[in-house]
Amino acid sequence: MIEALRLFAAFVRVAVHREVAYRANLVAQTVQSVVGLGTALGGLAVVFAHTATLAGWPPSELVALVGVFQMVGGAIGFAIQPAMQRLMEEVRTGALDFTLLQPADSQVLVSVREVSVYRLTDVALGAALLGAALARLGARLGPGRIAAFTLALAAGGAVVYAVWLALATCAFWWVRVDNVLVIFETLYDAGRWPVSIYPGWLRGALTFLIPVALATSVPVEALTGALRGRTLALAAVVAAAALVLSRLLWRAGLRAYSGASG
Amino acid sequence: MASRRDAPAGPAPVVVASGLTRLYAVSEREAGLAAALRSVLRRSVRQVRAVDGVTFEVGPGEIVGFLGPNGAGKTTTLKMLAGLLHPTEGRAEVLGHAPAERRPEFLRQITLVTGQRSQLQWDIPAADSFELHRAVYRIPPARYRRILADLDAMLDLGPLLGKPVRNLSLGERMKCEVAAALLHEPRVLFLDEPTLGLDVVAQRRIRSFLADYNRRTGATILLTSHYMADVQALCRRVIVIHHGRLLFDGLLEALAGRLLPHKVIVVQPSDPAADLRPYGEVTERAPGEVTLRVPRAAAPAVAARILAEVAVDDVSILDPPIEDVVEQIFSAGRAPESGAGLRP
Amino acid sequence: MKEGGRLAQGPGTVPLAGAARSLWDVYRAEFRTSVAVQMQYRAAQLIWLLGTVLGPVVYLAVWSAVAAASGGTVGGYDRHTFAAYYLTLMLVNQVTFTWIMYEFQGRIREGSFTPLILRPVHPIHGDVADNLAHKALTLAVLLPTAAALAVAFRPAFRGLPPLDALLLLPSLVLAFVLRFAVEWTLALAAFWTVRTSALNGLYEGVLLFLSGQVAPLPLLPQPLRALADVLPFRFMVAFPVSLAVGRPLPAAAVLGLSAQALWAAAAVAALLVVWRAAVRRYAAVGG
Structure with missing residues (x-):
């Protein structure tokens, strides 16, 4: 874990080094982040012009949800998506050979070595929005809820990472899978609304298949106290299982890549 | 000075290949819709022997050239020795490790350079790629600076390191590739067509650098190349592989008369x-x-x-292309033969 | 390279009938090629479709929840009329959407625009044919999907009065022309800057609200609604949808169609002007 953070820091340093030269990208990304946030908040404004609560969620909680949605989306765009895209690219071109010959855990290496620095604007904006929403929720926030939120967010993040890695690992068997990642992005968009508003089949898909809800709705429910301890424990178990499964899948993918039997 | 393979009672070999075999499953399908539907149910798979029972040893400090036509199994052999491919049968051992386990302590001592692919990142200057390399290989800063200074002196990298790799010429890029591959001072170098596509001046530069590196560090080098000149300049010993089989293993001069x-x-x-x-x-x-x-x-x-x-x-x-000559000499199912100086 | 192609040429250089016939040939050829190319990427096409389907479903779920919280109806809509609105919107959106703004980024970056500019046919025709090919191919999956969603959400369609049915087809065609012209024109921004993604994001955000995707336009709060009324975006999606599921007065329908036609004409005119400027720019900068 420490090793992973050390490598991650090195790769982020180089990425920052590279990106400061393109400050116009920062402007472009900021515009996009603000537009994204504006769209989400505008949607809320339209909806709450007609109702006081949505599926039991008052406006301030939905604003918190938008904040978490933006944060998690930004974190994915910052660290997970670029690394996984590069992984698939390298499987296709064969450049993964060089990565596999480096003396570090290959899964850690492919997971940390590419970042899009400017997507951090989404993380910052989302965090600011979340902070504002929390200020309105105010006194009801105890340390217990903060801890539950942190745990839920970590679990959600772990699950999202595991799903991305699993999708990208498919490249070892079917070389052209870039588009599979679009599935995640498309479904992730549904995460800006409480998952409880969706019909059963979609709710199931967002909870179990591509578990977007674990990274968005569930952490916010932890904040607002709507989350039962059992659900939180379940989320933690699911996260651990997802990490283990993605690790196994990664190993199997590598074996397929290098042609080992069994 | 490294001990050479003709030294009496040489030390333990660095690279051992023993009955090394690699099969590829190639799925076959006839054209047409009916065949496509049939293949959904039952895929006909053919086994291709890319490398077939190859056995040899390489001692410390040796430079060995792999010759053979395209598709002969040279690259597959190198990949098995580097740990990228598991042997289907047989055994590979490099520096006492089974390469395919890819243990960090093994990987820290080897390197792979291929002329066809880049390990440098396209969009950032080579210096940044080097920096990442340093982090991944955990090279202490002082040692890193010394190595980089050495490589700079030998390859004249200075003006290249600050430019994004995509803006470098092929020859310049290759110098950076080779330098990146050597930053961690590997003891075994696997070079797959390291001079592919380079102009004659750049080829000569890389060649003399490799010879120099071998002399200074005693590193062991296994090399495949299209260019006879590479092999002639660097290798006393050559291994010829054809259709996955080892056909000749011995001194270059023993082969040269026949080869050229x-x-x-x-x-x-x-x-x-x-x-x-x-x-x-x-x-x-x-x-x-x-x-x-x-x-x-x-x-x-x-x-x-x-x-x-x-x-x-x-x-x-x-010079006739190596492919043609090897094909010509070893075609028509001539039995494998060994030249003088073959390792016991 | 001064003239972009046939669209830019004055009338009279080619007899009109001959020009139409050769353009038809261009379309047939482009369409065939596009179908062949896109068949190679069937999986990708299906995955794209997921976005087409999911967007309306999300907002349908939102508004159904709002209706449920407000005792069944919001602004005259209930679950079933929302379902009718969003399922129709999904189909209309599928008819009119383009991906051209993203395609242009790549074209300029990779320099694949140069051969397009040198051909004696305006490049927009190839893009239109490509777009139509994608839609023809995906319709085979989209229609069953829509039917399945209809079973799940039970939309309340009303019988379409003959006049509206008559107006629906031209309004769909005009919506396609309008949206294609606007997005193709905006895509030309790629000739001036490499970072068009911010512009694309901004446009998509505006389109989301003002074309009736976030909510049926009558449900928008006041400043937004006034904006939607005076801007052309509603004619890209919301207007054909309202013809299909709303109850517009005949006069309003005809008036709307006329306004839609005017916007479409204006957009095509803007396209021609900006295209000339873009080609001049291309020639000056050298691509």
């Missing part, structure tokens, strides 16, 4: 109908270009005669 008895003369006659058969064996006839094979020693004289007697636009004398 001919030169190739390429003539562009001004008159396309010109008959060049009196000057040598015509091996190829393209529009406006005729290729002749002549005995090595006679080549200059024949070329001079052609220049004097035939109206030509251009004449050039070339």
Whole structure:
């Protein structure tokens, strides 16, 4: 874990080094982040012009949800998506050979070595929005809820990472899978609304298949106290299982890549 | 100075391949919709033997050249030795490790350079890629600076390191690739076509650098190349692989006479109908270009005669491509033979 | 390279009938090629479709929840009329959407625009044919999907009065022309800057609200609604949808169609002007 953070820091340093030269990208990304946030908040404004609560969620909680949605989306765009895209690219071109010959855990290496620095604007904006929403929720926030939120967010993040890695690992068997990642992005968009508003089949898909809800709705429910301890424990178990499964899948993918039997 | 393979009672080998075999499953399908549907149910898979029972050893400090036509199994062999491919049968051992386990302590001591692919990131300067390399290989800063200074002195990297890799010429990029591959001072170098596509000056530069590196560090080098000149400049010992089998393992000079008895003369006659058969064996006839094979020693004289007697636009004398020669010598199922100096 | 192609040429250089016939040939050829190319990427096409389907479903779920919280109806809509609105919107959106703004980024970056500019046919025709090919191919999956969603959400369609049915087809065609012209024109921004993604994001955000995707336009709060009324975006999606599921007065329908036609004409005119400028720019900068 420490090793992973050390490598991650090195790769982020180089990425920052590279990106400061393109400050116009920062402007472009900021515009996009603000537009994204504006769209989400505008949607809320339209909806709450007609109702006081949505599926039991008052406006301030939905604003918190938008904040978490933006944060998690930004974190994915910052660290997970670029690394996984590069992984698939390298499987296709064969450049993964060089990565596999480096003396570090290959899964850690492919997971940390590419970042899009400017997507951090989404993380910052989302965090600011979340902070504002929390200020309105105010006194009801105890340390217990903060801890539950942190745990839920970590679990959600772990699950999202595991799903991305699993999708990208498919490249070892079917070389052209870039588009599979679009599935995640498309479904992730549904995460800006409480998952409880969706019909059963979609709710199931967002909870179990591509578990977007674990990274968005569930952490916010932890904040607002709507989350039962059992659900939180379940989320933690699911996260651990997802990490283990993605690790196994990664190993199997590598074996397929290098042609080992069994 | 590294001990060479002809030293008496050499030390333990660095690289061991013993009955090394690699099969590829190739799925086959006939054209057509019916065949496509059938293949959904039952895929017919054919096993291709890319490498077939290859056995050899390489001692510390040796530079060994792998020769063989395209698809002979050279790259597959290198990949098994580097740990990228699991052998289907047989055993590979490098520095006492089974390569395919890819243990960090093994990976820290080897490197792979291929002329076809880049390990440097396209969009950032090579210096940044080097920095990442340093982090991944955990090279202490002081040692890193010393190594980089050495590499800079030998390869003249200075002006290249700050430019994004995509803006470098192929030759410049290759210098950076080689430098990146050596930052962690590997003891075993796997070089797969390291000079592919480079101009003659750049080829010579890389070659002399590798020879120098081998002399200074005693590193062991396994090399495949299209260019006879690479092999001649660097390797005393060559291993010939053809159709996945080891056909020859011995000193280059033992092979050279057999390998290069001919030169190739390429003539562009001004008159396309010109008959060049009196000057040598015509091996190829393209529009406006005729290729002749002549005995090595006679080549200059024949070329001079052609220049004097035939109206030509251009004449050039070339070494025959390794592929052709190996194919020619070892074709038709000739039994494998061993040259002098073969390791016991 | 001064003239972009046939669209930019004045009338009279080619007899009109001959020009139409050769353009038809261009379309047939482009369409065939596009179908062949896109068949190679069937999986990708299906995955794209997921976005087409999921967007309306999300907002349908939102508004169904709002209706449920407000005792069954919001602004005259209930679950079933929302379902009718969003399922129709999904189909209309599928008819009119383009991906051209993203395609242009790549074209300029990779320099694949140069051969397009040198051809004696305006490049927009190839893009239109490509777009139509994608839609023809995906319709085979989209229609069953829509039917399945209809079973799940039970939309309340009303019988379409003959006049509206008559107007629906031209309004769909005009919506396609309008949206294609606007997005193709905006895509030309790639000739001036490499970072068009911010512009694309901004446009998509505006389109989301003002074309009736976030909510049926009558449900928008006041400043937004006034904006939607005066801007052309509603004619790209919301207007054909309202013809299909709303109850517009005949006069309003005809008036709307006229306004839609005017916007479409204006957009095509803008396209021609900006295209000339873009080609001049391309020639000056050298690509």
